[in-house]
Amino acid sequence: xxxxxxxxxxxxxxxxxxxxxxxxxxxxxxxxxxxxxxxxxxxxxxxxxxxxxxxxxxxxxxxxxxxxxxxxxxxxxxxxxxxxxxxxxxxxxxxxxxxxxxxxxxxxxxxxxxxxxxxxxxxxxxxxxxxxxxxxxxxxxxxxxxxxxxxxxxxxxxxxxxxxxxxxxxxxxxxxxxxxxxxxxxxxxxxxxxxxxxxxxxxxxxxxxxxxxxxxxxxxxxxxxxxxxxxxxxxxxxxxxxxxxxxxxxxxxxxxxxxxxxxxxxxxxxxxxxxxxxxxxxxxxxxxxxxxxxxxxxxxxxxxxxxxxxxxxxxxxxxxxxxxxxxxxxxxxxxxxxxxxxxxxxxxxxxxxxxxxxxxxxxxxxxxxxxxxxxxxxxxxxxxxxxxxxxxxxxxxxxxxxxxxxxxxxxxxxxxxxxxxxxxxxxxxxxxxxxxxxxxxxxxxxxxxx
Numbered sequence: 191x192x193x194x195x196x197x198x199x200x201x202x203x204x205x206x207x208x209x210x211x212x213x214x215x216x217x218x219x220x221x222x223x224x225x226x227x228x229x230x231x232x233x234x235x236x237x238x239x240x241x242x243x244x245x246x247x248x249x250x251x252x253x254x255x256x257x258x259x260x261x262x263x264x265x266x267x268x269x270x271x272x273x274x275x276x277x278x279x280x281x282x283x284x285x286x287x288x289x290x291x292x293x294x295x296x297x298x299x300x301x302x303x304x305x306x307x308x309x310x311x312x313x314x315x316x317x318x319x320x321x322x323x324x325x326x327x328x329x330x331x332x333x334x335x336x337x338x339x340x341x342x343x344x345x346x347x348x349x350x351x352x353x354x355x356x357x358x359x360x361x362x363x364x365x366x367x368x369x370x371x372x373x374x375x376x377x378x379x380x381x382x383x384x385x386x387x388x389x390x391x392x393x394x395x396x397x398x399x400x401x402x403x404x405x406x407x408x409x410x411x412x413x414x415x416x417x418x419x420x421x422x423x424x425x426x427x428x429x430x431x432x433x434x435x436x437x438x439x440x441x442x443x444x445x446x447x448x449x450x451x452x453x454x455x456x457x458x459x460x461x462x463x464x465x466x467x468x469x470x471x472x473x474x475x476x477x478x479x480x481x482x483x484x485x486x487x488x489x490x491x492x493x494x495x496x497x498x499x500x501x502x503x504x505x506x507x508x509x510x511x512x513x514x515x516x517x518x519x520x521x522x523x524x525x526x527x528x529x530x531x532x533x534x535x536x537x538x539x540x541x542x543x544x545x546x547x548x549x550x551x552x553x554x555x556x557x558x559x560x561x562x563x564x565x566x567x568x569x570x571x572x573x574x575x576x577x578x579x580x581x582x583x584x585x586x587x588x589x590x591x592x593x594x595x596x597x598x599x600x601x602x603x604x605x606x607x608x609x610x611x612x613x614x615x616x617x618x619x620x621x622x623x624x625x626x627x628x629x630x631x632x633x634x635x636x637x638x639x640x
Contacts, residue, residue, distance in 0.1 A: 349453025397428030428452030
């Protein structure tokens with residue numbers, strides 16, 4: 191038998207056959223779990239993206255009518271549940287998931303944990319404004335804590351540099367998602383605070399790009415919230431995108447809705463600062479000019495005054511005042527002297543009336559009488575004292591122990607003790623005796639026998 195000739199199909203036919211086979215084999219409606227990648231939002235309103243897991247990728251399309259019902263902003267890395275049907279795009283020769291409903295995966299459990307954490311920390315006061323530290327107006331040293339592989343560090347750095355290029359930035363790479371990420375970020379915060387005497391950082395920015403709630407969960411953990419609250423350095427939290435709010439955002443001293451806006455929050459705009467300085471300079475110049483003009487007018491007024499027309503006039507006025515004062519003093523002195531002379535003449539006349547020469551003569555007679563009586567009394571006292579002195583001298587001479595020396599006696603003392611030798615026991619063999627004779631003559635002798 192002749193071999194049967196194989197049928198030849200066109201590309202369009204094959205794609206159509208695959209389309210029919212898929213329609214007949216797969217359920218008409220599927221719910222597929224996966225992570226968004228290659229997200230593209232076309233100007234037409236349609237969305238093109240892929241869902242992926244650890245092993246495979248599934249192309250997806252979502253028409254604008256369906257996307258308008260999505261309440262969140264899909265983006266790469268977000269884990270979602272996509273509802274739709276599988277069909278073949280025959281023009282491109284590929285099958286894809288036509289999505290009509292898209293929602294984030296696992297929001298329920300994480301959302302409940304978030305609310306519980308929020309209520310507990312709020313009750314402790316960690317969110318209160320009174321604990322939030324003011325951001326420095328002109329920070330010069332800024333620390334950035336984020337992942338080294340994400341776009342957040344670049345967005346923050348570019349934003350800061352564009353606004354405030356004079357600032358120095360210090361990058362501290364930390365994991366921003368996954369198990370243990372919160373603890374590592376908290377450890378980095380505490381380490382920076384311990385070393386800030388040397389680092390001298392003015393502000394810290396902690397953050398990452400957007401993602402699903404589970405991707406951002408490190409910034410909802412209590413260990414990181416307390417590290418931010420305890421930081422002595424002001425902290426800006428920049429986690430996710432506009433719609434994302436984390437516990438770290440609420441505890442931080444300031445919150446930026448995106449990493450890019452963190453730079454805007456952290457530093458002033460150099461152009462605005464320069465504009466303010468220019469305005470201040472203009473105001474100072476205007477005020478200085480006005481003050482100068484006012485001073486010039488005052489100077490003109492002063493120069494036109496009488497003092498400058500005749501600079502000697504104040505001196506001459508003072509000289510005239512001095513002459514008038516001198517005349518006044520002279521007249522006062524004359525008047526005072528005249529009054530004193532009048533009083534002196536009055537006193538003189540009163541003295542003449544009481545005849546002072548006669549009173550003085552009586553006083554002299556009385557004084558002479560008292561002097562004579564005093565002389566007599568003094569002589570009597572002296573005579574009595576002399577007689578008593580002679581009597582006492584006689585008595586004293588009789589009591590003088592040395593008076594007996596003139597009658598041939600002597601006085602012996604023990605040289606060692608200095609005491610008089612009255613009896614044999616007052617001296618010992620070997621002692622030296624001093625024997626005093628009349629005329630203060632002394633004899634030393636040594637006792638050899640008793």
